[in-house]
Amino acid sequence: MRVSKLTDILLTLAPLPLALAFTSLALLIVGGSPLEAYRQILAGAFESPAKVADVVTACVPLVLCGAGLCVTFTAGLWNVGVEGQIILGAIFATWVARHILWPQAPVLTLMVLAGMLGGALWGMLAGLLKVYGRVHEIFGGLGLNYVAQGLVIWLIFNPWKRAEGATMQGTDPFPAPAWMPTLGRLRVAPLAVILALAALVVIYFALRGTRWGLELKALGKNFRAAFLLGVPSTPRMLTAFAVCGALAGLAGAIRCSAVYGRLIPEISGGLGYLSLLVALLSAYRPQWVPPIALFFAALGVGSPRLELNLQLDSSIGGVTEASVVLAVLLVNGWRALLARRRALQEEAA
Amino acid sequence: MRIELVDIHKHFGPVRANDGVSLTLEPGAIHGLLGENGAGKTTLMKCLSGYLSPDRGAILADGQPLSFASPAEALRHGIGMLHQDPLDFPQMRVLDNFLLAFDHRFFPDRRRGKALLQELGTRFQFNLDPDAEVMSLTVGERQQLEMLRLLALGAQVIILDEPTTGISAPQKAQLFATLRRLAEEEGRSIVFVSHKLEEVEELCHRVTVLRHGKVTGEAEAPFQVNRLVEMMFGRSLPPTERVPVTPGPPVLEVEGLVVPSYQLTVEGVNLCVRAGEVVGLAGLEGSGQRLFLRACAGLERTAAGCIRVGGRDLTGAPYRRFLEAGVAYLPAGRLEEGLVGGLTLAEHFALAERRGPFFLNWAAARERAAAHIGRFNIVGRPDTPVEALSGGNQQRAMLALLPSRLNVLLMEHPTRGLDVESSNWVWEQLLARRAEGTAILFISADLDEILERSDRVVVFCGGRMSAPLEACRTTVEQLGYLIAGKDVGCEAGNVRRETEVG
Numbered sequence: 130m131r132v133s134k135l136t137d138i139l140l141t142l143a144p145l146p147l148a149l150a151f152t153s154l155a156l157l158i159v160g161g162s163p164l165e166a167y168r169q170i171l172a173g174a175f176e177s178p179a180k181v182a183d184v185v186t187a188c189v190p191l192v193l194c195g196a197g198l199c200v201t202f203t204a205g206l207w208n209v210g211v212e213g214q215i216i217l218g219a220i221f222a223t224w225v226a227r228h229i230l231w232p233q234a235p236v237l238t239l240m241v242l243a244g245m246l247g248g249a250l251w252g253m254l255a256g257l258l259k260v261y262g263r264v265h266e267i268f269g270g271l272g273l274n275y276v277a278q279g280l281v282i283w284l285i286f287n288p289w290k291r292a293e294g295a296t297m298q299g300t301d302p303f304p305a306p307a308w309m310p311t312l313g314r315l316r317v318a319p320l321a322v323i324l325a326l327a328a329l330v331v332i333y334f335a336l337r338g339t340r341w342g343l344e345l346k347a348l349g350k351n352f353r354a355a356f357l358l359g360v361p362s363t364p365r366m367l368t369a370f371a372v373c374g375a376l377a378g379l380a381g382a383i384r385c386s387a388v389y390g391r392l393i394p395e396i397s398g399g400l401g402y403l404s405l406l407v408a409l410l411s412a413y414r415p416q417w418v419p420p421i422a423l424f425f426a427a428l429g430v431g432s433p434r435l436e437l438n439l440q441l442d443s444s445i446g447g448v449t450e451a452s453v454v455l456a457v458l459l460v461n462g463w464r465a466l467l468a469r470r471r472a473l474q475e476e477a478a
Numbered sequence: 479m480r481i482e483l484v485d486i487h488k489h490f491g492p493v494r495a496n497d498g499v500s501l502t503l504e505p506g507a508i509h510g511l512l513g514e515n516g517a518g519k520t521t522l523m524k525c526l527s528g529y530l531s532p533d534r535g536a537i538l539a540d541g542q543p544l545s546f547a548s549p550a551e552a553l554r555h556g557i558g559m560l561h562q563d564p565l566d567f568p569q570m571r572v573l574d575n576f577l578l579a580f581d582h583r584f585f586p587d588r589r590r591g592k593a594l595l596q597e598l599g600t601r602f603q604f605n606l607d608p609d610a611e612v613m614s615l616t617v618g619e620r621q622q623l624e625m626l627r628l629l630a631l632g633a634q635v636i637i638l639d640e641p642t643t644g645i646s647a648p649q650k651a652q653l654f655a656t657l658r659r660l661a662e663e664e665g666r667s668i669v670f671v672s673h674k675l676e677e678v679e680e681l682c683h684r685v686t687v688l689r690h691g692k693v694t695g696e697a698e699a700p701f702q703v704n705r706l707v708e709m710m711f712g713r714s715l716p717p718t719e720r721v722p723v724t725p726g727p728p729v730l731e732v733e734g735l736v737v738p739s740y741q742l743t744v745e746g747v748n749l750c751v752r753a754g755e756v757v758g759l760a761g762l763e764g765s766g767q768r769l770f771l772r773a774c775a776g777l778e779r780t781a782a783g784c785i786r787v788g789g790r791d792l793t794g795a796p797y798r799r800f801l802e803a804g805v806a807y808l809p810a811g812r813l814e815e816g817l818v819g820g821l822t823l824a825e826h827f828a829l830a831e832r833r834g835p836f837f838l839n840w841a842a843a844r845e846r847a848a849a850h851i852g853r854f855n856i857v858g859r860p861d862t863p864v865e866a867l868s869g870g871n872q873q874r875a876m877l878a879l880l881p882s883r884l885n886v887l888l889m890e891h892p893t894r895g896l897d898v899e900s901s902n903w904v905w906e907q908l909l910a911r912r913a914e915g916t917a918i919l920f921i922s923a924d925l926d927e928i929l930e931r932s933d934r935v936v937v938f939c940g941g942r943m944s945a946p947l948e949a950c951r952t953t954v955e956q957l958g959y960l961i962a963g964k965d966v967g968c969e970a971g972n973v974r975r976e977t978e979v980g
Contacts, residue, residue, distance in 0.1 A: 350820040
């Protein structure tokens with residue numbers, strides 16, 4: 130049923146050269162030098178402590194959402210609603226920042242918890258729609274993303290508008306206690322990094338070492354059989370949505386508390402969709418989420434340099450991301466095809 | 479066109495679906511193909527119509543060898559098949575379905591197609607509205623559409639696979655009249671695949687009987703029904719010695735149960751099963767026995783009646799409540815419904831321990847799995863993924879996963895695909911549970927198995943259940959009559975009287 134060890138290793142490594150070859154081709158077509166472009170991206174992402182801090186900051190929501198998505202993917206669920214769950218987390222955290230005027234420690238704790246609650250509720254909503262309304266989570270999630278986007282814009286333009294008038298710049302800056310402290314003058318909040326790594330470790334062990342994780346895995350691999358073996362499918366699916374939503378909500382809270390210091394219309398910034406790619410590439414194994422997230426974050430931070438120094442469009446970073454994902458999916462398709470052919474051969478023999 | 483099938487072999491893995499089958503189809507005749515489930519009828523006809531290619535053997539048309547790579551190619555040679563489930567496009571209109579078959583130009587001529595459809599419809603008195611959506615049609619009408627499609631393509635040999643399942647009595651009469659006309663007036667050959675003796679008797683000129691992939695006999699009309707039954711089901715063996723059981727109190731009581739489904743409704747089932755009893759459920763696939771069995775596990779919605787387990791009313795309760803009441807259900811599809819492909823044996827045993835601790839101890843779980851593996855003779859290790867096990871070992875694993883105390887065990891095809899040794903082992907395990915007071919209900923297509931292992935037998939036919947029969951006083955032949963719905967409806971009392979007279 131499986132491909133041989135050597136083929137397996139080759140197939141695992143294959144996507145990278147494939148994606149690089151494709152991106153290089155695209156670069157050659159637009160008249161750039163691929164090697165120079167990759168050098169610039171790397172330099173743009175890692176040349177100074179400030180750049181590294183930016184990369185780490187960009188990594189945090191990807192790691193949080195990627196870890197959460199490992200949970201829902203393990204359960205066989207496509208939680209596309211993760212984007213909206215980030216937004217709801219940001220909204221709940223913003224409410225705390227605007228209304229609770231306490232010292233920093235309790236305010237930040239409350240913001241983190243509120244963000245997780247908002248995301249979890251929004252995730253549960255997609256789950257409830259699926260279980261009780263027979264709405265597939267992809268469509269439910271996409272719908273809820275639009276609702277969340279509408280909600281944040283309404284809040285910014287109506288009840289939470291700036292004193293001098295509503296603007297796409299977002300709300301007024303939070304009071305000082307609601308800002309997550311950063312490391313010196315760098316734009317990275319150690320607390321955010323700690324929270325993301327802690328969440329990753331918890332998810333890793335929850336999926337590996339608990340009955341809950343095992344039950345989610347069984348549901349994801351064969352829903353009918355898991356149900357017949359007595360796995361309570363509805364509560365497990367709902368908790369999977371809630372856990373992923375909570376982590377996405379935490380990411381949203383961190384974005385507005387540690388990065389922007391206010392609520393802005395594009396608070397989620399497509400990070401939810403990007404983290405879907407992170408989780409897909411990790412094959413739902415949390416331990417692979419940080420390196421993949423780092424790769425995407427570095428591309429995001431480094432590629433604007435192409436515009437400055439090589440007069441290339443920075444969207445080449447997006448092209449690289451997309452071609453990595455496509456290459457991985459393509460190679461996985463080959464792997465399945467090879468495995469099936471081998472199984473057929475064995476059957477014939 | 480005279481079609482000869484010569485020595486057709488078709489194997490699926492170790493299963494010999496067709497094992498050297500030969501038969502001849504004469505033009506102008508309706509040829510019946512009889513056999514119980516899994517006898518190889520459909521496989522043979524799929525070989526003839528190009529859906530499958532035989533491993534060995536030849537197909538001759540008027541003495542010329544034919545071979546085709548696809549059903550479309552078979553149709554170009556004039557051979558078409560009407561499948562058990564119509565192969566149409568339910569979301570499309572009748573005319574579009576019809577046009578799809580033969581007008582492959584970029585701009586199909588809808589007017590010509592419509593005219594042809596109406597002309598053919600009038601010829602056979604099929605009243606099909608070209609603009610109706612196919613999903614709004616009855617099964618019988620969809621069958622008529624398929625038939626017109628085959629005729630429009632010039633099929634000289636028309637194969638019908640169980641065509642009377644799910645159609646009304648008038649539609650059946652109309653179908654039979656059409657088939658007679660196609661054969662007797664137009665000289666086409668018709669193959670009528672069925673397991674219903676009555677229909678074969680009424681319609682066919684010749685009949686070939688298959689059993690376990692081999693031809694067990696041929697006959698010309700008029701048929702001797704008892705000979706056909708014998709060819710279909712084999713001779714019954716003398717009943718084996720059985721250990722007497724003293725049944726305990728009733729553990730499963732079913733009263734007036736109605737289980738509706740899209741295809742078939744199970745109606746008015748009354749059954750009381752006592753602790754330690756084994757009840758075999760016989761019947762052709764799709765006669766309602768599976769629906770009934772799943773309803774007893776809380777897996778099907780019931781419309782009326784009640785189900786009591788150990789005296790507690792569980793009518794309409796969710797599956798979990800049934801599990802808690804000590805009901806277990808073992809499905810036939812081992813990797814489809816029984817086991818989770820991709821998980822190891824150890825993971826399965828950890829999963830099956832429903833009240834286990836939240837944090838898993840994998841070392842202990844592996845040890846427990848190893849113990850089960852030893853006790854149930856499973857060829858595998860705790861870390862073996864279940865899909866890597868053989869069918870027999872998967873069945874052993876499923877038995878090993880059952881809770882130790884059970885009130886009712888519901889099983890589909892407990893020994894399907896297993897060799898004799900594995901089958902005997904499975905039954906030893908099952909019968910050992912009787913001593914602990916577990917009642918067993920099982921479905922099997924193997925009538926010998928049903929008679930040998932059960933205390934009582936019930937037969938399902940068209941959604942109705944016969945009265946229970948004592949297994950030791952019933953023969954395979956009697957079951958064969960009941961299953962084929964011959965003459966007696968499904969009233970067990972009648973059967974006995976009639977067969978005793980015969």
